Every structure is written in structure tokens, then in C-alpha cells.
Amino acid sequence: MNQYPLAIYCDQPEAHFEQRTAARLARVSEQFICQCEHEELVTTRIMLHGKKGLCFADVSKLKLVRHLHEDMGLNLEAVYLVLQYRKQIKILQRRLEELEQFMRQKEQ
Numbered sequence: 001m002n003q004y005p006l007a008i009y010c011d012q013p014e015a016h017f018e019q020r021t022a023a024r025l026a027r028v029s030e031q032f033i034c035q036c037e038h039e040e041l042v043t044t045r046i047m048l049h050g051k052k053g054l055c056f057a058d059v060s061k062l063k064l065v066r067h068l069h070e071d072m073g074l075n076l077e078a079v080y081l082v083l084q085y086r087k088q089i090k091i092l093q094r095r096l097e098e099l100e101q102f103m104r105q106k107e108q
Contacts, residue, residue, distance in 0.1 A: 007027045014048055015056045024056040028063040031061065041065050041083065 021028045033054070036042045042062055047053040054062070061083070068079045 016045065016053040017056075017059060018047065019052040019054065020045060022059045022062065023057050026066055028062060028066050035076060036062065036065055039080055041076065041080060047073070 013014040019026060019030055019033055023033055026033075030084050033042065033044070037044050042054060044052040044054055044058075044067070064083075065076075068074045068082055069076060074082065
């Protein structure tokens, strides 16, 4: 049986996938998702039918976690720090853009 990488395209950011489906989409094991949840890297939610699920954003984050953990060789604690730094960088970039826009408006 041929295996093809799965790609998901979703217009609705709050789409949720059962944990089993999320594991297949991110190409990880369900046990890995539990480890990531324990390290507070992703958040599973109980879906209406009682099974655990992940939102689209967490599935995307899970792909990044897998890359950092498996491909880059970082342990999950280091992955947590990398994700926190990425979040801080994005916040600082937004602030810088706002300040640049403010300065441009002030010059005009």
C-alpha cells in the first residue's frame, strides 16, 4: 500500500479533528500527542461525542513540534521554549510594524 503525505486545507480555523485523525494528519502517534499535551504544547478538547480532539491550529502546531523534535533533535522541553520564543518574536514584530506605521503617519 502506498503512503501519501496528508495535507489539510481548512477555511474554518476552529475545525476539530479526533485525536486519531489529528495524529494521522500530523504524522505522529497518539502517544506523542499525549506527551505534547502533558508538556502543554497542544491542548486536546473533549468533542461532542466524548472523544478527545484537536483544533486545526493545534494540528498545525503538532506538525511543527514533530519537526523540531524528530528532525532537529530537540527534546519537548526545548520545543516548548522555541515555541514561546517564536510567539514573543511575532508579538515584537507586530509592535515594530505598528511603531513604523505610527512614525510614517507622524511624518506626513
